[in-house]
Amino acid sequence: MSDDAVDPDAEGGATGSADAAGKVYLVGSGPGDPDLLTVKARRLLEEADVVLHDKLPGPEILDLIPEAKREDVGKRAGGEWTPQEYTNARLVELAEAGETVVRLKGGDPTVFGRGGEEMVHLAEHGIPFEVVPGITSAIAGPEVAGIPVTHRDHVSSVSFVTGHEDPTKEESAVDWAALAATGGTIVVLMGVGKLPDYTAALRAAGMAPDTPVALVERATWPDQRVATGTLETIVDVRDSEGIEPPAITVIGDVAGQRERVVEFLEGA
Numbered sequence: 001m002s003d004d005a006v007d008p009d010a011e012g013g014a015t016g017s018a019d020a021a022g023k024v025y026l027v028g029s030g031p032g033d034p035d036l037l038t039v040k041a042r043r044l045l046e047e048a049d050v051v052l053h054d055k056l057p058g059p060e061i062l063d064l065i066p067e068a069k070r071e072d073v074g075k076r077a078g079g080e081w082t083p084q085e086y087t088n089a090r091l092v093e094l095a096e097a098g099e100t101v102v103r104l105k106g107g108d109p110t111v112f113g114r115g116g117e118e119m120v121h122l123a124e125h126g127i128p129f130e131v132v133p134g135i136t137s138a139i140a141g142p143e144v145a146g147i148p149v150t151h152r153d154h155v156s157s158v159s160f161v162t163g164h165e166d167p168t169k170e171e172s173a174v175d176w177a178a179l180a181a182t183g184g185t186i187v188v189l190m191g192v193g194k195l196p197d198y199t200a201a202l203r204a205a206g207m208a209p210d211t212p213v214a215l216v217e218r219a220t221w222p223d224q225r226v227a228t229g230t231l232e233t234i235v236d237v238r239d240s241e242g243i244e245p246p247a248i249t250v251i252g253d254v255a256g257q258r259e260r261v262v263e264f265l266e267g268a
Contacts, residue, residue: 028106028134032220050099052102056246058106103115162191164191187249212252
């Protein structure tokens with residue numbers, strides 16, 4: 001299409017011509033180790049005019065981005081919080097100004113990362129965008145700690161659950177009783193604070209109290225920590241070890257595999 005094929009004054013929405021707009025990349029940064037950035041993600045960080053990032057990409061990845069083009073739109077439970085509405089509006093504002101924008105997220109953009117919401121918002125405002133997948137911490141976190149989320153001798157299914165739902169919901173969308181009955185691995189993201197609630201719910205639903213559980217804090221970061229216990233003891237372990245967000249909870253027989261390999265697992 002030629003440059004003059006679109007009339008910038010023609011009616012067609014508040015955003016005007018898509019040719020005049022910049023572009024937004026919804027980029028997953030992986031679990032935090034900069035070596036686990038995809039080649040495309042690293043290139044886009046270098047090329048972007050502005051990078052809107054959350055709190056989870058990790059300090060080493062954020063240090064790759066010149067401070068002048070970084071904007072922190074992160075969220076932390078009980079701490080600083082940027083409304084999603086602001087982030088959505090800012091993405092549109094920057095793109096309409098002709099900027100190339102990276103929206104950088106921890107893990108993968110659409111695994112509990114609000115990438116789906118941002119895609120819809122950008123589309124509704126006529127902003128071109130692209131999704132750049134990242135290594136999800138739901139898988140990478142357990143495995144760098146020596147825990148495979150599936151194992152043919154133990155389990156052949158895995159469920160990914162958020163431990164931090166939208167507080168405006170009238171009730172939880174997570175059916176812990178159904179998860180307990182599934183028999184597979186349960187990986188909970190952003191679930192450190194609610195750990196007592198969902199471990200109790202799983203026990204009440206019939207999951208064995210001695211089911212292995214692992215907590216992986218800051219997976220792949222230089223200060224990664226791992227704590228293990230059982231469904232009955234893990235809350236006390238969390239408290240005694242001082243495990244804090246961001247951390248991943250792994251529930252199921254595979255969590256017990258760590259002890260068999262940890263002696264030879266580098267970086268664990």
